[in-house]
Structure formats: structure tokens, C-alpha cells
Amino acid sequence: MKSLFRLTLFAAAALISVTAQARTILFVGNSFTQGAHSPVHAYRPDLVTDLNHDGIGGVPAVFKVLAGESGQDYTVTLETDGGKGLDFHYDSKRQLVDGRWDVVILQGLSTLDRKNPGDPTKHVEAAVQLAEMFHRSNPAVKVELVSTWSRADETYLSTGHWYGKPIEAMALDLRAASNLALARSRDISGVIPVGEAWNRAIRARVADANPYDGVPFGQVDLWTYDQFHASQFGYYLEALVIFGKVTGVDPRSFGPHERAADDLGISPAVTTALQKIAYEQLQAGR
Secondary structure, eight states: OHHHHHHHHHHHHHHHHHHHHOEEEEEEESHHHHTTTSTTTTSOGGGSEETTOSOOOHHHHHHHHHHHHTTOOEEEEEEEOTTOOHHHHHHHHHHHHOSOOSEEEEEOOTTSOSSSTTOOHHHHHHHHHHHHHHHHHOTTOEEEEEOOOOOHHHHHSTTSTTTTSOTHHHHHHHHHHHHHHHHHOTTOOEEEOHHHHHHHHHHTTSBOSOGGGOOOTTOBOSBOTTSSSBOHHHHHHHHHHHHHHHHOOOGGGGOTTOHHHHHTTOOHHHHHHHHHHHHHHHHTTO
């Protein structure tokens, strides 16, 4: 009888422990968080809470699946609006997102400023304002900035702001902008190097550098048909880097038959290659 009582207490304690470890994570962003123009956009919306009620799963849903596979309990929420920067979310949506979160992922406009591409001023100011707001609600919150990828259309087309520069340049400029925000705010925990992971995948010839001249056999196109947004390969890499940065879990631990990758039609060989790229970028400390 005593043994049964002790066993019941142990089970109850274990349940309380698991519940206590459940964490909340909020994704704030635009189409790059939504997984626009790819199967990721409509992926498992049942797993997440979309504050705008658009029925989007996106990168947050992939994160949720990865968390479940690794035995971690995250309640995942997103607030996204296509084509918008962080200034929009602060000016128009802050009452919707203001609250006590354990982790917040902020992803800004791909060109930083629509009217002045490459100018980090608005991005930095809004990131600092949002981080300060989230910190007031929870001083222990972890706020991370996602530094996104180089756009092929902005690099290879003559109308692009980064035209004539190497494909890596735009991603590095976006990283520099987020570094500025990090330096100016004690409420921002770090920068998630998604764009640099794309650069690494291109250098390793896992991914094609220029989709306008065709994609070599054995490589993947990280961009989708508009050469602007990501394909399922690009968004999967984004999710892996975010997940690894937030949780500290080695992305390679999922292996070739990871569930979300399989759902999205990514081959086992490409799945492990992208996991390796994510791991290496996170290990590089950038």
C-alpha cells in the first residue's frame, strides 16, 4: 500500500514537472515566418495559435513538430502580416501581442525598409521597442531576432538594391542590422543566423547560388518560384536554425526521417544535409 502511495506521488510529481517545463513562444513576423508560397504556409495550423486567425501554420508549426520530436513542450503562437516590418507590429499590433512570453522570435522586413532598402534605422528602432515591451511583461523573456536570407531577385535583377553584389551580401547586411539592434538593447538576447545558414548551404553546394541560371543536379533551390520567398527547403532550414538556437538541441539529432521534412516532401538525404548546415552555422557562433 505504501509502495503504491509512493508511486502515485512520483507520477503526480512527474506530471507537475512536465507541466512546469512547458514554455510559451511567440513568433512575430511576415511572409517569411508564414512560409508563404510553399507547402509550409498551410502546414499543421492545428498545432499553433494564430492571433490574426488566418489559419497559418508556417515556420512556427514546423518548430512545434521539432519540439515534440525532441521531447520538449512549447505552446506556440504567431502574429504575422505579409510585407510588414517590425515597426508595423509595434505600431499596430502591440496590444495584441503584449503579454508574458518565455520566448519571442522577431522577424523583420526582408529589405529592412521598403522606401529605403538596406537602411536599418526603422528595423533597429522597432526591434528595441518590442523587446523592451516584452521585457516589461516578463523580465526573464528571451527575445531573438531572425536575420533572414539574401533574395535572388534583389541580387541578380538590375532592379534590386543588391544588384551586382555577391549573393551572400544581402544576408550579411541584414545580420549587421540585427547586430545593431542587439548592441542597442539589453532586452534582446541574440540574433538567429538564418541568412548565414543559407550562405553556408550555398558554399557547401547543398543549395544553388543562382536560380535564374538553372539548378544543378543534386542541389536544392532554397527560393520558391518568385526567387524572393523560400521554398520548403529554405523554410525547413529556417525552422531548424531557429529551433537549434532557442532550445540548444543539435538539429542533426532528428536524422533522415524527421517528421516535418517528410510531410513537406523533403528527401532523407536533403533533410540530413540541411540539418548539418543548421548545426554547423549554430556552432560557428554567428
